[in-house]
Amino acid sequence: xxxxxxxxxxxxxxxxxxxxxxxxxxxxxxxxxxxxxxxxxxxxxxxxxxxxxxxxxxxxxxxxxxxxxxxxxxxxxxxxxxxxxxxxxxxxxxxxxxxxxxxxxxxxxxxxxxxxxxxxxxxxxxxxxxxxxxxxxxxxxxxxxxxxxxxxxxxxxxxxxxxxxxxxxxxxxxxxxxxxxxxxxxxxxxxxxxxxxxxxxxxxxxxxxxxxxxxxxxxxxxxxxxxxxxxxxxxxxxxxxxxxxxxxxxxxxxxxxxxxxxxxxxxxxxxxxxxxxxxxxxxxxxxxxxxxxxxxxxxxxxxxxxxxxxxxxxxxxxxxxxxxxxxxxxxxxxxxxxxxxxxxxxxxxxxxxxxxxxxxxxxxxxxxxxxxxxxxxxxxxxxxxxxxxxxxxxxxxxxxxxxxxxxxx
Amino acid sequence: xxxxxxxxxxxxxxxxxxxxxxxxxxxxxxxxxxxxxxxxxxxxxxxxxxxxxxxxxxxxxxxxxxxxxxxxxxxxxxxxxxxxxxxxxxxxxxxxxxxxxxxxxxxxxxxxxxxxxxxxxxxxxxxxxxxxxxxxxxxxxxxxxxxxxxxxxxxxxxxxxxxxxxxxxxxxxxxxxxxxxxxxxxxxxxxxxxxxxxxxxxxxxxxxxxxxxxxxxxxxxxxxxxxxxxxxxxxxxxxxxxxxxxxxxxxxxxxxxxxxxxxxxxxxxxxxxxxxxxxxxxxxxxxxxxxxxxxxxxxxxxxxxxxxxxxxxxxxxxxxxxxxxxxxxxxxxxxxxxxxxxxxxxxxxxxxxxxxxxxxxxxxxxxxxxxxxxxxxxxxxxxxxxxxxxxxxxxxxxxxxxxxxxxxx
Numbered sequence: 012x013x014x015x016x017x018x019x020x021x022x023x024x025x026x027x028x029x030x031x032x033x034x035x036x037x038x039x040x041x042x043x044x045x046x047x048x049x050x051x052x053x054x055x056x057x058x059x060x061x062x063x064x065x066x067x068x069x070x071x072x073x074x075x076x077x078x079x080x081x082x083x084x085x086x087x088x089x090x091x092x093x094x095x096x097x098x099x100x101x102x103x104x105x106x107x108x109x110x111x112x113x114x115x116x117x118x119x120x121x122x123x124x125x126x127x128x129x130x131x132x133x134x135x136x137x138x139x140x141x142x143x144x145x146x147x148x149x150x151x152x153x154x155x156x157x158x159x160x161x162x163x164x165x166x167x168x169x170x171x172x173x174x175x176x177x178x179x180x181x182x183x184x185x186x187x188x189x190x191x192x193x194x195x196x197x198x199x200x201x202x203x204x205x206x207x208x209x210x211x212x213x214x215x216x217x218x219x220x221x222x223x224x225x226x227x228x229x230x231x232x233x234x235x236x237x238x239x240x241x242x243x244x245x246x247x248x249x250x251x252x253x254x255x256x257x258x259x260x261x262x263x264x265x266x267x268x269x270x271x272x273x274x275x276x277x278x279x280x281x282x283x284x285x286x287x288x289x290x291x292x293x294x295x296x297x298x299x300x301x302x303x304x305x306x307x308x309x310x311x312x313x314x315x316x317x318x319x320x321x322x323x324x325x326x327x328x329x330x331x332x333x334x335x336x337x338x339x340x341x342x343x344x345x346x347x348x349x350x351x352x353x354x355x356x357x358x359x360x361x362x363x364x365x366x367x368x369x370x371x372x373x374x375x376x377x378x379x380x381x382x383x384x385x386x387x388x389x390x391x392x393x394x395x396x397x398x399x400x401x402x403x404x405x406x407x408x409x410x411x412x413x414x415x416x417x418x419x420x
Numbered sequence: 421x422x423x424x425x426x427x428x429x430x431x432x433x434x435x436x437x438x439x440x441x442x443x444x445x446x447x448x449x450x451x452x453x454x455x456x457x458x459x460x461x462x463x464x465x466x467x468x469x470x471x472x473x474x475x476x477x478x479x480x481x482x483x484x485x486x487x488x489x490x491x492x493x494x495x496x497x498x499x500x501x502x503x504x505x506x507x508x509x510x511x512x513x514x515x516x517x518x519x520x521x522x523x524x525x526x527x528x529x530x531x532x533x534x535x536x537x538x539x540x541x542x543x544x545x546x547x548x549x550x551x552x553x554x555x556x557x558x559x560x561x562x563x564x565x566x567x568x569x570x571x572x573x574x575x576x577x578x579x580x581x582x583x584x585x586x587x588x589x590x591x592x593x594x595x596x597x598x599x600x601x602x603x604x605x606x607x608x609x610x611x612x613x614x615x616x617x618x619x620x621x622x623x624x625x626x627x628x629x630x631x632x633x634x635x636x637x638x639x640x641x642x643x644x645x646x647x648x649x650x651x652x653x654x655x656x657x658x659x660x661x662x663x664x665x666x667x668x669x670x671x672x673x674x675x676x677x678x679x680x681x682x683x684x685x686x687x688x689x690x691x692x693x694x695x696x697x698x699x700x701x702x703x704x705x706x707x708x709x710x711x712x713x714x715x716x717x718x719x720x721x722x723x724x725x726x727x728x729x730x731x732x733x734x735x736x737x738x739x740x741x742x743x744x745x746x747x748x749x750x751x752x753x754x755x756x757x758x759x760x761x762x763x764x765x766x767x768x769x770x771x772x773x774x775x776x777x778x779x780x781x782x783x784x785x786x787x788x789x790x791x792x793x794x795x796x797x798x799x800x801x802x803x804x805x806x807x808x809x810x811x812x813x814x815x816x817x818x819x820x821x822x823x824x825x826x827x828x829x
Contacts, residue, residue, distance in 0.1 A: 163749075165784060172784045221654040237658065240649040244752020245630040246788055249646065251749040258679075259666045259742045268745060268780045270667075333668045336677060340572075340660040341750050343653020371677045375574060375581045379655055 026409055026416060028053055029061055033070060034405050036090040037115075037212075038219070041074050043085035062088060068412050069094040090114070095404065095411065096152040098143055099396035101202070102160045104177040104229040105301060107135055109142055110389065111150070112397035114404060116213030118389050126301065132179040136188055147194050154411040156197040157400030159205035159392045160185055161230045163254065163266075166247025169199070173254075173266045174230070196410065198399045202226060203250065204241060205395025206385075207234025210348050212398045215386050221345040223338050224391060225252070227331060228351030229303060231273040234395075235342045242342070250342070253277070257333045272337075276330040278302035278352055284323060285309065293319050303352050310356045324356045328363035335368050339380055350385030351392065357384070435818055435825060437462055438470055442479060443814050445499040446524075446621075447628070450483050452494040471497060477821050478503040499523070504813065504820065505561040507552055508805035510611070511569045513586040513638040514710060516544055518551055519798065520559070521806035523813060525622030527798050535710065541588040545597055556603050563820040565606040566809030568614035568801045569594055570639045572663065572675075575656025578608070582663075582675045583639070605819065607808045611635060612659065613650060614804025615794075616643025619757050621807045624795050630754035632747050633800060634661070636740060637760030638712060640682040643804075644751045651751070659751070662686070666742045681746075685739035687711035687761050693732060694718065702728050712761050719765045733765045737772035744777050748789055759794030760801065766793070 031051050036042060039050075044058050051058075065071045066088075074087035092115035099118075101108045107124040122142065127135050147153050161180070164171050169186025190197050200208070207224035216222055224234045231253030235242045242249045253273035254266050261270030274280055282302040285294050294300070294308045312320035335347055353360070361384055369377050385391045409416030440460050445451060448459075453467050460467075474480045475497075483496040501524035508527075510517045516533040531551065536544050556562050570589070573580050578595025599606050609617070616633035625631055632644045640662030644651045651658045662682035663675055670679030683689055691711040694703050703709070703717045721729035744756055762769070770793055778786050794800045818825035 163782065163785070172782050218654070237646075237649065237651050237653060240646065240651075242646050242649075242651060242751070244646060245627070245754040246752055246785070248748075248752040248785060249750065251752075254749040255664070255746050256666060256742065257668045258670075261667075266782055268749075333665065337664050339657075340663040340677075341658065342651070343655055343657040343660075345654040373572065373581050373675055376572070376655070376657060 025061075026407065028057060029065065029408055029415075030406055032058065032061055033065065033090060033408055036071055036088060037092075037405055041077060041087040041089045043077060043087060045085060047088070064415060065408075068415050070408060070412060070415075092117075094152070095154045096150065097397050097400035097404070098146055098153055098156045099393050099400065100139060100143070100156065100158040101390065101393040101396055102158065102180070103202070103392070104161065104174060104180070105303070106229070107139060108390070108393050109139065109146075110393050110397065111146065111153070112394070112401070114401045116209060116387070116394050116397055116401070118393075118397075121389065121393070127177075129177055129179040132177075132183060136183060140188075140192060143193055153195060155195050155400035155403060156189070156193055157205070157396040157398065157403075158185065158189060158197065158199045159202040159396040159399065160199060162201045162203070162232050163248045163251050164201045166199070166201070166243070168246075172248075196403070198403055200395070200399040201232065201234065201247060202230070202392045202395065203232035203252075204234035204243070205399050206350055206391040207236055207241065207395070208398035208402055209387060209391050209394035210350075210385065211236055212401060213387060213394055214348070216346055216348070217381055218345045223250075223342055223344040223347045224385070224395075225331075225334060225338060225347055225349045226351045226392065227276055227334075227349060227353035228392075229278050231277050231334070233334075233338060233342075235338075235344060237342060237344070252334055252338060252341075255337055255341075257330070257337070272330065272334050276327050276334070276353060278306050280330075281306050281309065281323075281327055281353070284326065290319075290323065293317075293323060306352050307355065313356060313359050321359055324359045325363045327353060327356065328360045329367055331360065332364045332367035332371075335364060335382060336371050339368070339372055339376055343376070343380075345379065346381040346383065348383050348385050348391075350387070351390070354384045434470075435816065437466060438474065438817055438824075439815055441467065441470055442474065442499060442817055445480055445497060446501075446814055450486060450496040450498045452486060452496060454494060456497070473824060474817075477824050479817060479821060479824075501526075503561070504563045505559065506806050506809035506813070507555055507562055507565045508802050508809065509548060509552070509565065509567045510799065510802040510805055511567065511589070512611070512801070513570065513583060513589070514712070515638070516548060517799070517802050518548065518555075519802050519806065520555065520562070521803070521810070523810045525618065525796070525803050525806055525810070527802075527806075530798065530802070536586075538586055538588045541586075541592065545592060549598075549601060552602055562604060564604050564809035564812060565598070565602055566614070566805040566807065566812075567594065567598060567606065567608045568611040568805040568808065569608060571610045571612070571641050572657045572660050573610045575608070575610070575652065577655075581657075605812070607812055609804070609808045610641065610643065610656060611639070611801045611804065612641035612661075613643035613652070614808050615759055615800040616645055616650065616804070617807035617811055618796060618800050618803035619759075619794065620645055621810060622796060622803055623757070625755055625757070626790055627754045632659075632751055632753040632756045633794070633804075634740075634743060634747060634756055634758045635760045635801065636685055636743075636758060636762035637801075638687050640686050640743070642743075642747060642751075644747075644753060646751060646753070661743055661747060661750075664746055664750075666739070666746070681739065681743050685736050685743070685762060687715050689739075690715050690718065690732075690736055690762070693735065699728075699732065702726075702732060715761050716764065722765060722768050730768055733768045734772045736762065736765065737769045738776055740769065741773045741776035741780075744773060744791060745780050748777070748781055748785055752785070752789075754788065755790040755792065757792050757794050757800075759796070760799070763793045
């Protein structure tokens, strides 16, 4: 991922070069100084100087000798992903989670807050602050906080402008609440866009610079990386695929639009589907369940081979496929990665999605678009919150490592 | 616009700095060396050296003294947009146009080829080649050719994969036919994306780095610039808004998808609308007219105050509005600029588009999204083909100006 800040003017050249070396090691694993020189175009002298300082601060480490070209041995360098840690916060509608991650996306601890109701929103914000302050006080390795919030989120103002069924979240100004609150820098990003960053930084992919993360859970959204650029829009409301209409004469949405995809395949839409005539009884005690609990029960039954449950999963898949088709013509990513609660429906869902997409998309495009389920070890939005912070570290390391940018040290 | 090539390694630093100075003068008009230094961060010595060479080659010129800060007088510099010219080619379904443009998007000549039928496609390609070769031979100011082609266009392979109602265009490999054919470099881009470049380089806009050009003519597509990045996708098939479905149960499209926007508001769709029961007679001699001719007649009648014609224009506007809403949630541009044949319906169309968008889009987003008609003096796709070539010149000037990159000269 390239970032605006990497278009540095000569005054920040040393930071730019530092970032390029760290970024290369992050993506390429153990490498020699010669390999770094070849990839970055920096001189051997510059690399010796910069890597010495990065080693001093523990950002990278030497790994012993490795085989070089022409059998010459050289010393390997690698990114030291466990030296620094970040706090990741996932805000979903009813679910708030906090994780502690290293800079490669491995979580060392995850904390679930109790399910949030509309009236608990203000209180949960206080609890999150308290938890983070305590974590930073007790863990000096923590250098940043990353947060993932549902959209449409106005990044410039710091507020969510519509949250289906949980309108209280609109009252929270995330920028005001969090960005000046902690002893370390805090970064806030849209949830699906965070997921795309996580897939790009931490996931398996065909091309880290061309992928869409398709979040389908309590909300529906997408994050798209197009040739190194995380598509954001003028105010941070781009790639809101959940509010791109699939049927201009369809179901009205709380946002004011009609036929929003979110109305057809979010967890809430699935619960409503299970309440329809003919579908009663597929999930027992349905009324008492939260939508995400109803989905989990449904997917368990589908996995166990229940034909009726599988029929519903395929019906959900149809809408997921329509979303994929809109993503293909909208963004033409090399890969679409489906994640969050609905992705737990597994291959029954994925196979049907691929089948319907193949029916409706031009063969040349179908061939060059992989559609997969997320493979991240933890939830992509929570990992995404970590990725939001980690990507800032890769881009601007001296901001997080005290003293590293002081030329006299 | 930033480009991948501007992320230069030190070996191309002189070209990068040259490009930054030209780009600054292109966008900011007459400026002093001090203003350039302030904006680019380059030293006075570097600017003196680079501008001297650019003046030698006529790329920029001195304009005499101008008022500087603290009333100090300094010499103004400006981009010399008429020193070099480009050939622009617009390929639409039935219409091929060639224009000669200066680097600021002013056309000095425009040539229309006769209407193309499916069986003329191969012949028209030969005619275009012949025309361009003759123009280059007789006009030494021409330094590049830019071409705009309808999509979905696989930029890597050089071919269009679907063209509603004109399938012969699929048989042409534009890369093979044109990129090695002329004495000057040739660049090919998707038509709507070319239009976005033209709006960004040559048009009036609130923000050249955040806009969508919404092409609605014989085909329907979009080009989107998101924070300096022209969204392209992995194969050049992004922002194909004409094949983003607005109704998954709607009209089947030749591409295999269902409910594609192109099926509702392209010129062909408008002609079909005029043939529907109840609409007969609004445009006379309809059957004999090409779709674009039928549209022009309809818009003339609407402009003259005919209520029935205005009713049809508002019906078209409804679908254009649905496209705008999908563009807003898909890309969140600061501005949507509607262009090509359907934009000729003027304010009757625009007012209705704005009305419907306001009904369905969240007020915060509506407020920060301007919707306008294209203001370019010539067709945005033809200007766009010129912009494709001009943007390459701004990015990599020494490729087009023989000798400029030779350090010993």
